[in-house]
Amino acid sequence: MKNAVVLISILTVAGFAGPATAADETIAVFTKNQTNPFFESVRVGTANAAKAVGVKLIQYVPIKPDSIPEQTSQVEDAIVKKPNALLFIPVDYKAMVPAIEKANAAGIPVTGLTDRLAGGQVVSFIGAEDYRLGFETGQSLLKAMGGKGNVVALEGVKGSISNTDRMKGFNDALKDFPNVKLLTTQPANYQRLQALQVMENIMQTHPQIDGVYTANDAMATGAVEAMAAANRKAFVVGINGSQEAIDLIKAGKMHATGSSDPFMQGCLGLLTTVRALRKMPVQKELMVTPVIIDSSNLKQYDVPVTSRVCPKIEDVAAK
Amino acid sequence: MSQIEAAAPKFKLTVSRDVTDVAYRLLAVALICIALSLVSDAFLTANNLLNVLRQASLVFFMASGLTLVILTGKIDLSIGATVGLSACVAATMIKSTGSSWLGAAAAIGVGSIVGLGNGLMVTKLRIPSFIATYGMLWVAQGATYYYMSGQSVYGFPAGFRALGSGYLLGIPIPIYLMVAFLAIGYFFTKRTTYGQQIYAIGANTVAARLSGIPVNSRLNLVFVLSGAMAGLASLIYLARLNSAEGDIGETLTLPTIAAVVIGGTSLFGGVGSLFGTFIGGLILTLILNGMNLLNLNANWQPLVTGLIVLLAVWLDMKTRSKTDSN
Amino acid sequence: MSERGLAQSMSVLGRVPGVAFVLVALVAVFASMSPGFSTAPNLTNILLQSSILLLLALPMTFIIMTEGLDLSIGAVLTLGSVALAAVALATGSLTVGFIAALAIGLTFGLLNGWLIAWLDIPPFVTTLGTLGIAQGLCLVITDGTSIVGLPSGLQFFYSGYFLGIPFPLVIAAIAYAVMHGILYHTRLGTYVPALGGNREALRHAGVNDRVVLAVIYGIGGLMAGIAALLLTSRISSAHPTAAIGMEFDAIAAVAVGGTQFERGEGWLLGTLLGVITIGVLRNGLNLLAMPSSIQVICVGLLVIVALFFDGMRKAHE
Numbered sequence: 035m036k037n038a039v040v041l042i043s044i045l046t047v048a049g050f051a052g053p054a055t056a057a058d059e060t061i062a063v064f065t066k067n068q069t070n071p072f073f074e075s076v077r078v079g080t081a082n083a084a085k086a087v088g089v090k091l092i093q094y095v096p097i098k099p100d101s102i103p104e105q106t107s108q109v110e111d112a113i114v115k116k117p118n119a120l121l122f123i124p125v126d127y128k129a130m131v132p133a134i135e136k137a138n139a140a141g142i143p144v145t146g147l148t149d150r151l152a153g154g155q156v157v158s159f160i161g162a163e164d165y166r167l168g169f170e171t172g173q174s175l176l177k178a179m180g181g182k183g184n185v186v187a188l189e190g191v192k193g194s195i196s197n198t199d200r201m202k203g204f205n206d207a208l209k210d211f212p213n214v215k216l217l218t219t220q221p222a223n224y225q226r227l228q229a230l231q232v233m234e235n236i237m238q239t240h241p242q243i244d245g246v247y248t249a250n251d252a253m254a255t256g257a258v259e260a261m262a263a264a265n266r267k268a269f270v271v272g273i274n275g276s277q278e279a280i281d282l283i284k285a286g287k288m289h290a291t292g293s294s295d296p297f298m299q300g301c302l303g304l305l306t307t308v309r310a311l312r313k314m315p316v317q318k319e320l321m322v323t324p325v326i327i328d329s330s331n332l333k334q335y336d337v338p339v340t341s342r343v344c345p346k347i348e349d350v351a352a353k
Numbered sequence: 354m355s356q357i358e359a360a361a362p363k364f365k366l367t368v369s370r371d372v373t374d375v376a377y378r379l380l381a382v383a384l385i386c387i388a389l390s391l392v393s394d395a396f397l398t399a400n401n402l403l404n405v406l407r408q409a410s411l412v413f414f415m416a417s418g419l420t421l422v423i424l425t426g427k428i429d430l431s432i433g434a435t436v437g438l439s440a441c442v443a444a445t446m447i448k449s450t451g452s453s454w455l456g457a458a459a460a461i462g463v464g465s466i467v468g469l470g471n472g473l474m475v476t477k478l479r480i481p482s483f484i485a486t487y488g489m490l491w492v493a494q495g496a497t498y499y500y501m502s503g504q505s506v507y508g509f510p511a512g513f514r515a516l517g518s519g520y521l522l523g524i525p526i527p528i529y530l531m532v533a534f535l536a537i538g539y540f541f542t543k544r545t546t547y548g549q550q551i552y553a554i555g556a557n558t559v560a561a562r563l564s565g566i567p568v569n570s571r572l573n574l575v576f577v578l579s580g581a582m583a584g585l586a587s588l589i590y591l592a593r594l595n596s597a598e599g600d601i602g603e604t605l606t607l608p609t610i611a612a613v614v615i616g617g618t619s620l621f622g623g624v625g626s627l628f629g630t631f632i633g634g635l636i637l638t639l640i641l642n643g644m645n646l647l648n649l650n651a652n653w654q655p656l657v658t659g660l661i662v663l664l665a666v667w668l669d670m671k672t673r674s675k676t677d678s679n
Numbered sequence: 680m681s682e683r684g685l686a687q688s689m690s691v692l693g694r695v696p697g698v699a700f701v702l703v704a705l706v707a708v709f710a711s712m713s714p715g716f717s718t719a720p721n722l723t724n725i726l727l728q729s730s731i732l733l734l735l736a737l738p739m740t741f742i743i744m745t746e747g748l749d750l751s752i753g754a755v756l757t758l759g760s761v762a763l764a765a766v767a768l769a770t771g772s773l774t775v776g777f778i779a780a781l782a783i784g785l786t787f788g789l790l791n792g793w794l795i796a797w798l799d800i801p802p803f804v805t806t807l808g809t810l811g812i813a814q815g816l817c818l819v820i821t822d823g824t825s826i827v828g829l830p831s832g833l834q835f836f837y838s839g840y841f842l843g844i845p846f847p848l849v850i851a852a853i854a855y856a857v858m859h860g861i862l863y864h865t866r867l868g869t870y871v872p873a874l875g876g877n878r879e880a881l882r883h884a885g886v887n888d889r890v891v892l893a894v895i896y897g898i899g900g901l902m903a904g905i906a907a908l909l910l911t912s913r914i915s916s917a918h919p920t921a922a923i924g925m926e927f928d929a930i931a932a933v934a935v936g937g938t939q940f941e942r943g944e945g946w947l948l949g950t951l952l953g954v955i956t957i958g959v960l961r962n963g964l965n966l967l968a969m970p971s972s973i974q975v976i977c978v979g980l981l982v983i984v985a986l987f988f989d990g991m992r993k994a995h996e
Binding site for chain 3: 478490657
Binding site: 068092093094095096097098100101102103106107108110111112114115116126128129130131132133152191192193194198 | 715718720721724727728731818821822823824825827834838910913914915916918919920921922924925961962965966968970971972974975978
């Protein structure tokens, strides 16, 4: 079965693109930074899938985290190198549009990943609805609180699309729980230390906090540490489904984490890109269903990223 | 020879300056506290004040080593990256060996090695400290990224975490550590020959060299101490956060320098004190605390910090030129 | 004049080893290892990517020659970009937006100059303070989001051509020529090294050193305003943290180029080479698909190695 697919793809590629064979395909993968475990999981997913279908990968990561000028330069440099396709997570969904337009102009196909670009041409977009993720994670928190009590929210980087959508989702979830009071929403920029300190300060003004909603797991862990050090307890939820959050849930210190499965996003992103290159049909849009990981379904997600396996390339379009 | 004589009275002057500088700063802290307690009920509680001091301790550990460097008229831009590298090495060490002591040794060792590298670049290769430590910033940051490869390391033994989140007699342990290091630092800078030599180098390096002070070895010493203190800060960080990842140090350097500057240490060297730095860190922490308590938009924070830096130094210039003319 | 010219060319020769050696070595390595490197499109690409940094590094050379420093220039560039976008969006006119960017740049430059020259606040502290102010304003004005939807004519300034030459290169060349002219052929230019090396003598000669300092920092701000036009055009938007930290890249380029942090010794051509060297390094490492963490270390080593060569040369003299 697998052999047949490879054979067909070689035939199709040979038919269309001349010299390129499967082994010659190179895909440039762009992620936002090399510090957030989320993007490492994405990269592991792309590498896993690339190995299975026999394409070469080049990973481009800005050396200053989330730097717009730098990712722009990296796209320009990649265009010089002429990879067969780009798999692209923009550091900013608006500011990276001109760079992608350059790739479009150079005739290099682009697959969008994780954050949807505000413009430019993409072959396909693979991601998760951050709004839904925020909504469902928030819902899980508010239900755990029994639909009443006080909640605080820690925001990520203001203006980033992921933060905007996750906060919007949470605030909408809140509307269904009239007995829950949102005490305050404060930014902690997706960072641990800031989340810890902001949480410590918030606890001073609010003696009773029953739930904490954070827009990523790093902030959730900061909030967990702050509460623990003050001997206070609250339901804490985060987003990303990181191994660290899973371990905290296992230990009973955290309630849940909403996962958009970065590993799977990496797999699907790469496989879709390759499908498009090999002229196999692709979907315009492929959304990973958000999963809320809590103590009830913990087991099936408690698997290290490096030992997970991507789906087969022929199964991707059907998904 | 006349230069040496000129250097001596200059040093005496700095001591009296210290007293006035610190007095002004205590006054500023008092004013901020009064203002915050008027607008927020939660501010003037024992809990919150301890909370502020605990947060200030992290800044203090990073800023105290840096203060020594700045007192000699040099700068250390690698401080945040050093904290990041030390934290990540120590975290892995604790996880793999289970020993907090080995982790602590690793953090302080890595910090000291980075500091020694800075010192040697400045004293042996004659690279200006601003550039040498800027280069080191990238090297240490890159080493951290390489070492961590995008992962985080977390979950340390309870005994180790007490260092950051534990209490003794109702007071957080980092506060004891801060007070201890403040006392040691005071003794070191004001009561030992080393300390006096550090001030003298900053006041006039040429005169210090002529008067027989081993300038290069003292410079190496302050850079090593700066790195070692960054290593210590990284332990407090780990113990408080119970987790390490590659981006720890990125945003720490400029606020640390701001704390030293707000504390009254002159970037020309020779003037300033560790106690001033402690207060500088305290002022920065109070601002964040106040903004959180009042639920203010945190976007204003860099702007407020910038204004305070300018105001603090301007007031110093004012009061010091008066002291000088006396 | 001829004597000065001769001394200049001598000192130019004496300086060549440091940065030029590194640049030649890098070009040789990349050209042999990466086939795409030495193509005309890629070399143009490197120059284009370097143009914004050059606009910051040129005035930074002046400032460092006066024994000063400008840490605020990256934040001022970002604020200029935010102002350009906000004003252009509000008025519908790019020209008015550009004037706003220039005005922001000039205001911050002169503010730096005033704080440094009249209030005697050290340059490092002054610009650390104004960095915070500019960065805070960026965040407050935009509330963290990008400003988009700018007039389409904007793209010309980064992607357009003038007489067949990419427009940013035209701007960079003019900026270089003007700054070279100021430094080496005007009276103001002779004051610049004197401000660093011998301020007392300058004062005795009846020169108002404060005004000169303010002018130099003002030029820095103005250049940041021009750079804001290129940056905004490059990303077709303004983002509140787009160029944060670029001041350190500029300072590194100046240092790599052989300008001294004391004694007022500076070299504008060195700065140009420094900027290009950094551009070549980053581009080459990307073409070689070097892992990002190794790239970070390489940038640090470049700075240290270039300065090390400089130190060796100084030791020989």
